[in-house]
Amino acid sequence: MEKTWNNKAWFLVLPVLLLVGFSAVIPLMTVVNYSVQDTFGNNVFFWSGLTWFEQVLHSRRFHEALLRNLAFSFTILAIQIPLGIFIALNMPRKGIGVPICLVLMALPLLIPWNVVGTIWQVFGRVDIGLLGRTLAAMGINYNYATDPVAAWVTVIVMDVWHWTSLVVLLCYAGLVSIPDAYYQAAKIDGASRWSVFRYIQLPKMHRVLLIAVLLRFMDSFMIYTEPFVVTGGGPGSTTTFLSIDLVKMAIGQFDLGPAAAMSIIYFLIILLLSWVFYTVMTNYDSGR
C-alpha cells in the first residue's frame, strides 16, 4: 500500500514544540546567558566572557567529580548488567514462580530515591544499623561516614540493590520472547548451555540490553539523591558526583556563573554519550 504523505501533519507536533520550548529551550538559553556573566543577585549581571568555562575546565574539583562519576557509572554497569542477565536466566518461565519472582524483582523499583537513601543510611550505621553493627561485630572496620572505601561500597551496593531489577526485568522480557522452537533446535544439534546462551539468548536480549545499558548509564551519570542522603558527598568529597557538585555550586555557594558553565559542559557530555548510545542502538537494529 502506498503511504500517504501529508506534511500538514507536522502542525500536530506544534504543542510538543511549545511545551519543550517552555520547559527545556528557554531554561537552557537562560543557563547559557548565565554562563558568560556574573551576578551578585537582584537580577543585575556583569559580562565575564569565557572566564567561568575556563575556570571549570581547569578546575581539579570538576575533573575529579567527572572521573568519580564515570568510575561509578562503569562500576555499576559492570556489576548490574552481568548480574541482571544471570538472574533473568535463572528465573522460572512458567508456573507460580513467575509472578512471585516478578513482584519480588519489581519491589526495589517502587521505592523512591530518597527513601532508598534513608534505608541504606540507617542500615549501614555502625551504632544502630543492622549491616553496620553486624560488620562491626565480625571485626570488619566499616564506617561509611569516615572511610571513603566503605562509602563507595555502600553507594555502589545501594545502587545495585535498587536498580539491578530493572536490568533483570528487561532481560527477562527479551528471554520470554524466544520461541520454544529455538531451544528444541539447539537440543537436537546438541548445543551446550554456553552455545545456547551465546547464539540464541544473547542475540535475542541484545536490544533490551542496549536499552538497559543506556538507561542505567544515564541514571547513574545524573545520580544525586541516594549518595546525597547517605554520605552527603563525603567523607571529604570522595562521593561527590557531578550533580552533587553542581547543586553545591549553584545553590550552596550561589555561584550561578560557574554552575551554569559546569552544567553546560555536563549537558554536552551527556548529549555526546546519549548520541553514541542511540546511534549504536539504532544502527544495530537496522543492520540486522
Place this chain on the structure above:
Amino acid sequence: MNFAWMAWTWPTAIFFITIFALIAAMGVWEYFRPGGDPRVGILRFETTRGDRLFISLLGSSFINLAWLGLVDTNLWWSLALSVAYAILVFRYV
C-alpha cells in the same frame, strides 16, 4: 513580555540566532530537496542532513571546549576549525 530575567547578552543572542538560522536553513533546504539526502559516509552508518548538522554542532562544541581548555582563550581559531570540521562532516559523513 519582559525577558530581563533571562539575562540576555548580545553574544549569546547572536549564538542562538545563528543556531536557529541554521535549523531554519535546513528546513528551506529540505523544502527544495526533500528526503534528507540519506547516505552512508565514513562513519559507516546512514546519516541525513539533520544528523550531519547535529554532528557538526556537537563536534564544534567539543572543539571549542578543548581549545579553551588546552590551547588558548581566543576562540576565533577554534571557530574557524569548527567551520572546517562542519564542512568536512557535510562532505564525507
